[in-house]
Amino acid sequence: SLRYPPSPACGRFAAALRCLGRVKVLSRGVNPRNSDMCQKLLQFPVSSRAERRCLPRLRGHLVPDADSLELILSYESTPTLVSTSEGGVLAFERREDCLRLVQFGADGGLVQESLLPRDFEPDALTPVTGEGWALCDELGRIQVFLEEDGLYVPAFSCDVSGVPGYEFQYYSYSDPSVQERYLLQDGRLGLVCMGGLDTLTLCDGKACYALSWAQLGDDYNAFLRLLFSDRVRKAGHNIKDLMRALLAEGLPTDGFVFDTALAAYLLDATAGNYDLPRLAQAYLGGEAPDAQTVWALQPVLREKMDTLGMLPLYTDIELPLCPVLARMEHTGFLVDRKALYDFGESLTSAIEQLQQSIWACAGEPFNIQSPKQLGHVLFDQLMLPAGKKTKTGWSTNAAVLEKLRGKHPIIDQILDYRMLTKLKSTYADGLLKEISADGRIHTNFQMTVTATGRLSSTEPNLQNIPVRRELGAQIRNMFVASPGKVLVDADYSQIELRLLAHIADDETMIAAFRSGEDIHAVTASQVFGVPLDEVTPLQRSHAKAVNFGIVYGISAFSLAQDIGVFQSEAKAYMDSYFAKYHGVRDYMKRIVEQAKADGYVTTLFGRRRDLPELRSSNFNLRSFGERVALNMPIQGTAADIIKAAMVRVDARMRAEGLEAKLLLQVHDELIVECPAAEAETVRAILIEEMEHVVDYRVPLLVDAKIGASWAEAH
Numbered sequence: 001s002l003r004y005p006p007s008p009a010c011g012r013f014a015a016a017l018r019c020l021g022r023v024k025v026l027s028r029g030v031n032p033r034n035s036d037m038c039q040k041l042l043q044f045p046v047s048s049r050a051e052r053r054c055l056p057r058l059r060g061h062l063v064p065d066a067d068s069l070e071l072i073l074s075y076e077s078t079p080t081l082v083s084t085s086e087g088g089v090l091a092f093e094r095r096e097d098c099l100r101l102v103q104f105g106a107d108g109g110l111v112q113e114s115l116l117p118r119d120f121e122p123d124a125l126t127p128v129t130g131e132g133w134a135l136c137d138e139l140g141r142i143q144v145f146l147e148e149d150g151l152y153v154p155a156f157s158c159d160v161s162g163v164p165g166y167e168f169q170y171y172s173y174s175d176p177s178v179q180e181r182y183l184l185q186d187g188r189l190g191l192v193c194m195g196g197l198d199t200l201t202l203c204d205g206k207a208c209y210a211l212s213w214a215q216l217g218d219d220y221n222a223f224l225r226l227l228f229s230d231r232v233r234k235a236g237h238n239i240k241d242l243m244r245a246l247l248a249e250g251l252p253t254d255g256f257v258f259d260t261a262l263a264a265y266l267l268d269a270t271a272g273n274y275d276l277p278r279l280a281q282a283y284l285g286g287e288a289p290d291a292q293t294v295w296a297l298q299p300v301l302r303e304k305m306d307t308l309g310m311l312p313l314y315t316d317i318e319l320p321l322c323p324v325l326a327r328m329e330h331t332g333f334l335v336d337r338k339a340l341y342d343f344g345e346s347l348t349s350a351i352e353q354l355q356q357s358i359w360a361c362a363g364e365p366f367n368i369q370s371p372k373q374l375g376h377v378l379f380d381q382l383m384l385p386a387g388k389k390t391k392t393g394w395s396t397n398a399a400v401l402e403k404l405r406g407k408h409p410i411i412d413q414i415l416d417y418r419m420l421t422k423l424k425s426t427y428a429d430g431l432l433k434e435i436s437a438d439g440r441i442h443t444n445f446q447m448t449v450t451a452t453g454r455l456s457s458t459e460p461n462l463q464n465i466p467v468r469r470e471l472g473a474q475i476r477n478m479f480v481a482s483p484g485k486v487l488v489d490a491d492y493s494q495i496e497l498r499l500l501a502h503i504a505d506d507e508t509m510i511a512a513f514r515s516g517e518d519i520h521a522v523t524a525s526q527v528f529g530v531p532l533d534e535v536t537p538l539q540r541s542h543a544k545a546v547n548f549g550i551v552y553g554i555s556a557f558s559l560a561q562d563i564g565v566f567q568s569e570a571k572a573y574m575d576s577y578f579a580k581y582h583g584v585r586d587y588m589k590r591i592v593e594q595a596k597a598d599g600y601v602t603t604l605f606g607r608r609r610d611l612p613e614l615r616s617s618n619f620n621l622r623s624f625g626e627r628v629a630l631n632m633p634i635q636g637t638a639a640d641i642i643k644a645a646m647v648r649v650d651a652r653m654r655a656e657g658l659e660a661k662l663l664l665q666v667h668d669e670l671i672v673e674c675p676a677a678e679a680e681t682v683r684a685i686l687i688e689e690m691e692h693v694v695d696y697r698v699p700l701l702v703d704a705k706i707g708a709s710w711a712e713a714h
């Protein structure tokens with residue numbers, strides 16, 4: 001009778017261990033329970049119980065050329081570890097002064113006998129399919145022997161000490177049978193790349209695999225093409241970054257079905273850290289190899305997202321957005337390098353002129369960028385109304401200087417000086433450093449940073465280029481289309497106000513948007529009690545500040561600061577606003593109360609943000625939590641909508657076989673580069689897909705323009 005079931009087999013043979021300590025290799029199809037039918041192929045003794053326990057873990061393969069194999073190995077001493085492979089049998093024995101490695105061929109003949117140093121203490125022997133064997137010692141050290149001129153010689157080693165549950169396996173992935181067995185399966189692989197694409201680890205739920213270009217050579221590239229094809233379902237961590245690296249190497253980016261970083265971000269948007277070791281501790285109760293952590297996290301995170309109602313947001317928007325963003329980053333935005341350099345030089349000249357003028361007002365030269373020296377000039381020498389004094393001197397921040405506008409000519413000059421120096425350092429000089437060899441700037445879109453779900457742009461940040469200033473427009477003019485191509489810029493019109501009207505179910509605001517009237521003029525008419533056609537530009541400007549301020553939970557004090565009126569006047573504006581827009585007033589009260597009861601708020605797509613600040617004993621923290629409760633459902637829904645629109649626009653352009661490519665997203669704005677002949681088609685696609693991504697009570701409107709530069713198309 002058999003003590004253990006046969007180990008995994010390749011072809012017609014499997015190894016089994018009998019209770020008497022003999023190892024037999026049996027032909028597939030033979031009933032091992034009937035000893036009369038057992039065809040004796042291989043047998044040799046195994047001495048200890050501990051040695052018998054290790055054998056069922058071995059994955060042995062024996063595929064001889066002959067249909068049957070009659071072979072009895074006469075072994076002069078007791079082997080410690082035994083394994084079978086296509087080439088025959090390998091036996092390994094510990095001796096007092098050395099380690100003895102014996103290899104027998106499929107015909108039973110001795111192929112080689114090697115003596116190895118005694119400092120290696122293996123406790124597992126695993127075949128390398130068709131190539132050799134891997135020995136693993138108790139300390140987690142692995143030595144791989146590969147075939148060279150018919151002999152097995154040490155090829156490479158690695159250390160997996162301290163990695164729990166690590167089982168080493170080495171495969172040649174150019175072997176179709178291995179691809180079928182270990183990659184093209186119904187299950188999913190956990191995958192993590194380390195240091196680019198040169199090294200990666202995989203986990204199939206049973207074992208972890210460490211693979212690198214240094215080990216596999218040309219086979220590694222073929223393996224990567226298979227691994228990242230749509231034939232292999234896999235999960236990863238921050239897969240958008242991995243996809244960008246794959247695109248840079250001309251490799252496919254298909255088959256990804258899960259991203260543990262994105263899932264963890266949706267479950268806790270304010271955590272700030274989504275590293276695998278932290279997630280392993282938080283969700284699995286302990287650390288494991290990265291690939292194993294990715295594998296194990298999938299069902300846990302998926303179940304939690306499903307419980308919280310965020311699974312559709314994840315599967316329909318966040319995950320499909322990863323390849324879209326990766327392609328956008330890979331494509332980049334073309335920049336007119338010479339124009340940008342000339343712009344920087346003009347800023348330098350303007351900064352020098354302002355510096356001389358500021359020094360003349362001060363009566364002496366000083367370091368304008370030094371808060372201590374500037375404070376001394378403004379408040380000690382020029383005797384301007386002082387703000388608060390810190391340990392290092394007078395405060396000279398932007399808020400202090402804004403209050404001093406009109407008090408002295410030097411104030412406007414200092415504010416202009418700060419603006420120009422920031423433009424030069426951040427944009428003129430900063431962007432020049434970011435231009436790649438292809439003449440383009442390749443920004444990074446961060447998907448797990450903002451608490452509202454918005455994308456953020458870094459290295460460099462292309463989302464914070466000034467919009468309203470003329471100098472900001474000049475910078476946008478440096479971003480251009482390639483020769484023969486144009487830019488199409490599509491922007492949602494007042495999307496957050498439209499979402500406020502829909503979410504608050506405010507009939508007055510909904511009617512204004514449906515009629516196509518100027519919402520800010522309508523608000524001015526409502527707040528100031530004047531006919532719509534008599535609203536002045538100043539009243540419209542104040543109403544606009546109220547409209548957008550309400551979305552962000554603005555206070556009367558802050559509104560007064562923004563529009564330059566007394567606080568009592570600003571409060572009167574807000575009271576009049578809420579008197580006319582009953583739905584908005586009721587919504588603001590309702591959403592804060594609901595957030596306090598639930599401890600969180602959600603977007604219309606189910607994106608969730610926890611608000612522990614609402615239970616804080618600190619008044620400022622509670623006030624912050626209330627403002628977030630008011631704004632997050634609106635701003636977060638707007639973020640979800642633009643993301644969904646990006647997925648739809650990209651899919652539509654690719655489905656229609658267009659050369660057009662998405663280049664950039666700036667909050668509510670999308671920019672596409674396309675051949676001039678495709679411009680009108682792309683413009684129509686942008687408008688149609690962006691406007692119809694949702695169906696709300698208030699229609700979403702999109703304005704799309706075509707131009708040779710970002711400034712021209714904006």
